Amino acid sequence: MTDTLTTISLIALTLLSLAAWFVALSRARRVARGEPVTTFASLQTFLVGLCIALGAGLFIYRTLAVHKRWQPLEAHVDGLILIGALLAMTVTYLVKRGRMKGLSLFALPFLAVTFAWAICASLWTFRPFGEINSVWKMIHLSSVYGGMLFFIMAAIAGGMYLYVQKTLHTRHDPSATRPFASLEAIETLIVRTSALGFALLSLGLVTGLIIVTGGETRLGTGWWHSPKVLLAGAAWLVYAVVMNVKHTTHFRGARAAWLSIAGLILLLATFGIATALPALPKDEPPRPIFRSAPRPSGSGSEESRGNPLPYGRGSSSRSLASPRPAGTGLREIAFQRIDSVSSMLPEASCES
Amino acid sequence: MRIVMLSISHRTASVDLRERIAIAGERLDQAIQSLRHKYPHCEAVVLSTCNRTELYIARPLHEAPTYEQLDEFLADFCGIESKHVTSAAVHREQDQAVTHLFRVATGLESMVIGEPQILGQVKQAYEISQRSSAVGPVLHRVFQQAISVAKQVRSESGIGEGRVSIGSVAVDFASQIFERFDDKVMVAIGAGEMAKVTLKHLQALKPAKLWLTNRTRQRAEELAATMNLQGAVGSTGSGGGGVRSFEDLDELLVEADIVLTSTGATQPIITEERFRPLIRRRRSRPIFMVDIAVPRDIDPAVGNLSNVYLYNIDDLQRVVLKTHENRSAQVEQCEKMVFEAVRTCMATVQHRDVGLLIRALRDKLHSYAKDERQRSIKKRSNGSGEIDTELEKLLEEHDHRLVNKILHLPLQQLDPKNPDAPLGFFAAALKRLFALEEGTAAANEKETGDDAAK
Numbered sequence: 104m105t106d107t108l109t110t111i112s113l114i115a116l117t118l119l120s121l122a123a124w125f126v127a128l129s130r131a132r133r134v135a136r137g138e139p140v141t142t143f144a145s146l147q148t149f150l151v152g153l154c155i156a157l158g159a160g161l162f163i164y165r166t167l168a169v170h171k172r173w174q175p176l177e178a179h180v181d182g183l184i185l186i187g188a189l190l191a192m193t194v195t196y197l198v199k200r201g202r203m204k205g206l207s208l209f210a211l212p213f214l215a216v217t218f219a220w221a222i223c224a225s226l227w228t229f230r231p232f233g234e235i236n237s238v239w240k241m242i243h244l245s246s247v248y249g250g251m252l253f254f255i256m257a258a259i260a261g262g263m264y265l266y267v268q269k270t271l272h273t274r275h276d277p278s279a280t281r282p283f284a285s286l287e288a289i290e291t292l293i294v295r296t297s298a299l300g301f302a303l304l305s306l307g308l309v310t311g312l313i314i315v316t317g318g319e320t321r322l323g324t325g326w327w328h329s330p331k332v333l334l335a336g337a338a339w340l341v342y343a344v345v346m347n348v349k350h351t352t353h354f355r356g357a358r359a360a361w362l363s364i365a366g367l368i369l370l371l372a373t374f375g376i377a378t379a380l381p382a383l384p385k386d387e388p389p390r391p392i393f394r395s396a397p398r399p400s401g402s403g404s405e406e407s408r409g410n411p412l413p414y415g416r417g418s419s420s421r422s423l424a425s426p427r428p429a430g431t432g433l434r435e436i437a438f439q440r441i442d443s444v445s446s447m448l449p450e451a452s453c454e455s
Numbered sequence: 456m457r458i459v460m461l462s463i464s465h466r467t468a469s470v471d472l473r474e475r476i477a478i479a480g481e482r483l484d485q486a487i488q489s490l491r492h493k494y495p496h497c498e499a500v501v502l503s504t505c506n507r508t509e510l511y512i513a514r515p516l517h518e519a520p521t522y523e524q525l526d527e528f529l530a531d532f533c534g535i536e537s538k539h540v541t542s543a544a545v546h547r548e549q550d551q552a553v554t555h556l557f558r559v560a561t562g563l564e565s566m567v568i569g570e571p572q573i574l575g576q577v578k579q580a581y582e583i584s585q586r587s588s589a590v591g592p593v594l595h596r597v598f599q600q601a602i603s604v605a606k607q608v609r610s611e612s613g614i615g616e617g618r619v620s621i622g623s624v625a626v627d628f629a630s631q632i633f634e635r636f637d638d639k640v641m642v643a644i645g646a647g648e649m650a651k652v653t654l655k656h657l658q659a660l661k662p663a664k665l666w667l668t669n670r671t672r673q674r675a676e677e678l679a680a681t682m683n684l685q686g687a688v689g690s691t692g693s694g695g696g697g698v699r700s701f702e703d704l705d706e707l708l709v710e711a712d713i714v715l716t717s718t719g720a721t722q723p724i725i726t727e728e729r730f731r732p733l734i735r736r737r738r739s740r741p742i743f744m745v746d747i748a749v750p751r752d753i754d755p756a757v758g759n760l761s762n763v764y765l766y767n768i769d770d771l772q773r774v775v776l777k778t779h780e781n782r783s784a785q786v787e788q789c790e791k792m793v794f795e796a797v798r799t800c801m802a803t804v805q806h807r808d809v810g811l812l813i814r815a816l817r818d819k820l821h822s823y824a825k826d827e828r829q830r831s832i833k834k835r836s837n838g839s840g841e842i843d844t845e846l847e848k849l850l851e852e853h854d855h856r857l858v859n860k861i862l863h864l865p866l867q868q869l870d871p872k873n874p875d876a877p878l879g880f881f882a883a884a885l886k887r888l889f890a891l892e893e894g895t896a897a898a899n900e901k902e903t904g905d906d907a908a909k
Contacts, residue, residue, distance in 0.1 A: 267631065271628070271631055271632065271764055272764075274766060274770040274773070274774075275774075276617065276774050276777050276778070277624070277627040277628045277630070277631045277774070278616065278617055278618070278627060280631055281627075281630075281631070284634070285630060285631055285632055285633055285634040286631065286632050286633075286741060287632065287633045287634040287635070287741070288634040291634070350738075351738075351739075352734075352735055352738050352739050353739065355738070355739040355740070355741070355761075355762055356739065356741060356761060356762040357761070357762075358761075
């Protein structure tokens with residue numbers, strides 16, 4: 104019952120985001136034609152407001168009614184719902200506060216993708232994080248999801264910067280790009296969101312290191328040069344540059360915008376690797392990504408939460424994993440390497 | 456009341472004549488007082504701008520001033536021959552006069568279609584007349600409606616969108632690059648007339664510093680003086696900035712965020728080779744360059760460098776032309792809105808006129824009835840002096856019913872809600888047949904209004 108409600112809500116949120124985006128597009132076209140847009144503006148605000156309310160409501164509902172305990176981030180889907188709701192809030196705030204009406208044109212597709220991703224994370228790649236039994240884990244999850252929100256904002260601002268710059272270079276009527284804010288304002292937004300995201304990502308990486316090296320999940324000696332760690336480190340470096348572009352000579356303007364987008368792509372790639380591959384301590388024998396045995400119907404979706412998943416991180420799920428003899432083949436080595444790295448990343452990234 | 460209008464504008468008169476008939480400042484008040492003195496039953500508003508001088512009058516039907524009298528008044532007041540005014544004047548009355556006012560207020564009659572200043576000027580003219588008690592119920596309604604429709608048209612159509620001057624387009628581009636200007640440095644290279652006009656627009660952005668430089672230093676100093684900047688080298692004037700030597704150009708280019716060039720140089724003074732090494736010193740800060748010189752002062756290759764936004768005179772003019780095209784495309788829609796507004800406004804004015812007429816007619820009939828009733832009562836008492844109150848009451852009721860029955864059919868025909876009724880014709884006929892005086896009715900209305908106000 105609860106899963107159905109979550110899925111329906113997420114589909115509704117995705118459709119609402121798309122509808123808001125279409126309204127924003129129509130509004131932009133009408134602005135360009137010099138036609139009145141009051142109705143469109145109100146409708147867009149209403150739709151985004153609905154996204155915020157429904158997203159926040161769904162997050163609270165899942166915490167109280169689905170998880171039935173005070174652990175808001177039970178699974179990656181919760182993290183995505185949280186990011187979606189916060190993204191909608193941030194965009195509404197920026198649009199209302201600053202001269203950034205055009206921001207919604209770039210942000211709303213991201214919102215729709217986030218909610219669509221949450222549908223996938225709920226239906227097909229669902230796996231609970233398990234018990235969050237340490238402060239480090241809680242800080243780790245919160246900071247990585249918070250950081251992700253700011254990096255998405257930075258990438259959105261980066262896209263907007265490139266669009267405005269391109270329009271300025273074409274020397275068209277500047278009034279057409281007026282709702283998108285000035286390049287200086289967009290660059291400031293990129294720098295500020297990157298700085299906030301950088302701080303949170305740093306916190307997430309430090310707590311991740313503490314988790315993997317000191318406590319709950321132990322990794323082997325080669326964890327630090329795994330793709331996941333390298334990608335996360337590269338993203339961290341990129342944002343370190345982006346937040347300081349105003350003090351550099353070579354990375355101002357369009358380059359900063361491209362870097363903010365590249366940083367998000369690196370982070371998404373890190374998430375992708377973590378999502379695609381299971382995380383295992385190094386002392387465990389490597390296991391295949393996909394189960395060789397046929398899965399019971401509904402397993403892998405949120406509906407199968409009652410049954411222990413075959414390749415989860417918890418001890419109960421691990422016990423059900425079909426043991427694989429330790430081999431020396433490339434595939435096994437790759438599994439070992441990636442498994443060791445995946446536990447570095449947020450718990451959300453460990454779902455598969 | 457009839458609404459009449461005299462207009463002399465940029466469409467009908469040369470700038471020479473427009474200058475001579477312009478009524479500005481205190482003279483505007485004098486003109487209104489003079490009109491009121493000469494035609495006391497009129498309502499009057501005088502609108503005078505650099506592009507037009509117009510008189511709007513609401514007067515009782517068949518009363519002065521006529522068109523010729525208006526021409527004479529304007530000629531006398533401005534001290535020119537009447538024939539000059541007559542040859543350039545356009546006269547309109549009733550709904551055409553109101554249409555003209557509405558078109559003027561919305562900017563459809565302006566030299567630059569949709570320009571916003573005219574609405575402020577219409578408001579000001581109305582307020583000045585109001586202060587002089589020259590605005591009555593008719594012009595009050597018409598001008599209120601004109602201001603309202605102008606706002607509506609501006610907000611609901613794109614008639615006011617876009618920029619119409621090179622300077623304002625440059626400001627728009629600058630605003631797309633920079634968010635704030637109080638920490639920006641502006642550099643103007645060249646001191647020609649074009650530079651002055653464009654610079655005035657850019658100066659309105661209130662940059663932290665505005666430096667002027669020119670090969671002939673004296674001209675830069677003259678321009679600095681007109682722009683309220685101090686002329687000494689390196690000194691900071693009241694506006695922040697001043698005149699710098701032309702030899703400091705490289706330093707200025709390092710310092711500048713906005714550059715305006717308008718020199719008479721035959722070769723580019725800012726080339727790619729000159730500017731490229733400065734980028735590093737500038738720490739790749741974005742720079743907005745406006746080159747309004749012909750031949751160009753800035754090599755177009757400079758515009759391809761990173762974080763350089765270069766616009767020449769053609770780029771800016773293209774935007775201006777686009778604005779004109781867009782505004783012209785909106786004219787039809789605006790005219791429809793104006794047409795609707797005029798219809799509503801005229802209906803309201805006529806409604807009021809008919810109301811006054813009906814009241815005057817009823818008052819007249821009741822007055823006749825009262826006279827006849829008094830006569831009958833007098834006869835009935837046979838000179839005894841005793842008044843039969845019952846009979847008087849009965850007769851009064853009888854008269855009242857009779858007057859109402861007589862008026863019933865004409866009043867139905869005069870219903871302002873009936874769109875097919877030739878109100879003007881009926882009103883004129885009634886006035887003529889019953890010798891009704893509009894002025895009396897209006898005066899009655901005013902008295903009633905004053906009493907109510909008290």
